[in-house]
Amino acid sequence: MLIRSRRAHDIATAEITPESTYLRRREILATALTGVATLAFGGARDARGATTPKPPELGPIIESPYSASEEPTSYDSVTQYNNFYEFGTAKEDPAVQAASFQPKPWSVLLKGRLKKPGSVPLETFLEGHALEERIYRFRCVETWSMVVPWVGIPLGDILKRFEPDEDAKFVEFRTLYDPERMPGQKRQTLEWPYREGLRMDEAMHPLTILAVGLYGRELPNQNGAPLRLIVPWKYGFKSIKSITEIRLRTRAPQTTWSEMAPNEYGFFANVNPEVDHPRWSQKRERRLGDFLRRPTSKFNGYADEVASLYAGMDLSKDY
Ligand SMILES: Nc1nc2c(c(=O)[nH]1)N[C@H]1C(S)=C(S)[C@@H](COP(=O)(O)O)O[C@H]1N2
Numbered sequence: 001m002l003i004r005s006r007r008a009h010d011i012a013t014a015e016i017t018p019e020s021t022y023l024r025r026r027e028i029l030a031t032a033l034t035g036v037a038t039l040a041f042g043g044a045r046d047a048r049g050a051t052t053p054k055p056p057e058l059g060p061i062i063e064s065p066y067s068a069s070e071e072p073t074s075y076d077s078v079t080q081y082n083n084f085y086e087f088g089t090a091k092e093d094p095a096v097q098a099a100s101f102q103p104k105p106w107s108v109l110l111k112g113r114l115k116k117p118g119s120v121p122l123e124t125f126l127e128g129h130a131l132e133e134r135i136y137r138f139r140c141v142e143t144w145s146m147v148v149p150w151v152g153i154p155l156g157d158i159l160k161r162f163e164p165d166e167d168a169k170f171v172e173f174r175t176l177y178d179p180e181r182m183p184g185q186k187r188q189t190l191e192w193p194y195r196e197g198l199r200m201d202e203a204m205h206p207l208t209i210l211a212v213g214l215y216g217r218e219l220p221n222q223n224g225a226p227l228r229l230i231v232p233w234k235y236g237f238k239s240i241k242s243i244t245e246i247r248l249r250t251r252a253p254q255t256t257w258s259e260m261a262p263n264e265y266g267f268f269a270n271v272n273p274e275v276d277h278p279r280w281s282q283k284r285e286r287r288l289g290d291f292l293r294r295p296t297s298k299f300n301g302y303a304d305e306v307a308s309l310y311a312g313m314d315l316s317k318d319y
């Protein structure tokens with residue numbers, strides 16, 4: 001018990017990078033990016049000097065009407081300031097430690113309360129669906145946010161193909177478990193594999209997508225290649241990366257962060273500036289690249305679309 005709660009505390013603390021450290025890193029980054037070699041490679045140079053080529057461009061993509069109108073955060077910020085504990089716990093780790101990860105071939109196991117379960121190769125899984133670019137606001141539970149041109153497919157469209165039955169009330173997602181390919185899993189920083197969950201109506205909501213790319217290219221490894229969840233009205237930790245298993249369930253699944261620190265992270269994790277995180281306020285956020293903070297909006301600005309899903313619930317209890 002003691003070990004467990006200490007571990008959860010250490011990790012929860014590691015989730016926040018002090019802003020002074022972060023701002024200093026950005027200065028270093030800005031200096032590194034003036035290097036001509038970086039530009040010649042057409043890739044990004046991270047804070048430790050590693051150069052990673054950009055992933056291949058995706059085929060035809062349609063623009064989504066769900067896109068936000070804000071200015072997107074730079075490609076470099078989106079791909080060099082990440083949370084992905086499978087590749088290290090510091091924000092600049094994944095860009096370096098995931099560089100040699102091979103996300104293909106890949107298949108996703110669909111199981112549970114489905115009439116057509118099975119193991120489906122990524123390509124088959126995506127067949128017949130148009131790729132959409134959706135510029136979404138993305139808010140991490142920590143004090144930072146960004147605006148990302150994700151490329152993906154509505155999760156609901158995909159689930160329908162595998163025919164959920166009437167008892168399907170929740171969806172559970174799991175990340176790949178393979179410590180040889182994901183070295184962070186050799187350490188007990190989290191209970192592996194990373195797990196997340198949505199209620200069925202959240203999963204079927206048209207804002208929820210399975211993302212396979214960003215900025216018109218395949219997903220960089222550090223952002224969850226080859227496919228990850230995006231639920232734009234929830235905190236970033238719901239957006240599980242490198243998914244290998246999707247299971248339809250009757251009851252709510254256990255999720256990684258609410259298991260580690262239940263008083264800090266709940267199942268719903270809707271962006272809610274009115275409810276403080278036990279260790280910091282959630283009233284304001286810093287857009288990556290900005291200097292000043294801005295007020296955080298309820299449901300991350302998507303209240304018109306999703307507030308009705310939670311009618312009658314006390315969102316300070318169901319956080
Ligand atoms: N498998 C896995 N998925 C994950 C995480 C993780 O550590 N492992 N971190 C989560 C958290 S806390 C955040 S804020 C987002 C960050 O996504 P980004 O790196 O693309 O910005 O990924 C989420 N998905």
Ligand SMILES: [Mo]
Nearest residue numbers: 140141236237
């Ligand atoms: Mo996060």
